[in-house]
Amino acid sequence: MKSDGRMKIKLLVSLQPGLHLRELQRQIGISFSSTRYHVNRLATEGEIDRVEDNGYSRIYPAGTEHRDKILLSLIRRKTDHKILSCLLSENSLSQQRLGDLTGLSKSTISEHLATLSELGVVRIGFSKERRVSDLVDPAKIDELMNREPVLLKKATHRFIDLWDF
């Protein structure tokens, strides 16, 4: 049973790198403490990488490159996901346009763009005397974003969380 649980964890993490502990627990359907135990064992044995990120414990397949970990983590954060999705669909977006598309405030966009720029995910330049943002590697972001679950799956997971006590 123990090895079975760990096999499942490894499989799920390889299919959805950047999963956090709660999501993983939901998907394998065992208790949170058991999931944490198995994850800790796998991390100690070097079978997976566990990274603490903004209060989440994210899990990646062993050997995932540091840059990919950053990108996967960003994609799994709601606000960054919104911004990256917009930048993927339209090139050279101004902060004003990003605000219109995402519904986020100017200060939130500015803060997130600064972080994304620091991480080398977004390039900030000027066009017609306006600050515009572009993705440095749109193909990579597109590839990683397509691994995200669809809306119905998200709703199902929220429903499971709501009744999981």
Place this chain on the structure above:
Amino acid sequence: MIDVTDGIVHILLVAFSIVVLLISLLAYAERKTTRYLFLSMAFAFLTASEVVGLVESWFLSTQLIFIPATGIHLSHFLEFLMLSSFSLALLVKN
């Protein structure tokens, strides 16, 4: 005469209850525990109750449907079953 606004509300109720039923069935398929089974049953009863309400409103000119020989309003009975299923889902150990 059918009240169009009331009819639209009934259609929306049926549509939303089907969506929630679908989500609860997906949750049951993923977890396969008794709690999620009861929740799916509760939402199935809710959907059935809303369908009965829609039929009463659209096809029977707001005439009520009763369970034969009991005198119980079908929609109320389905709501009773729904609440019972929710209670069982709350009480059952996951």
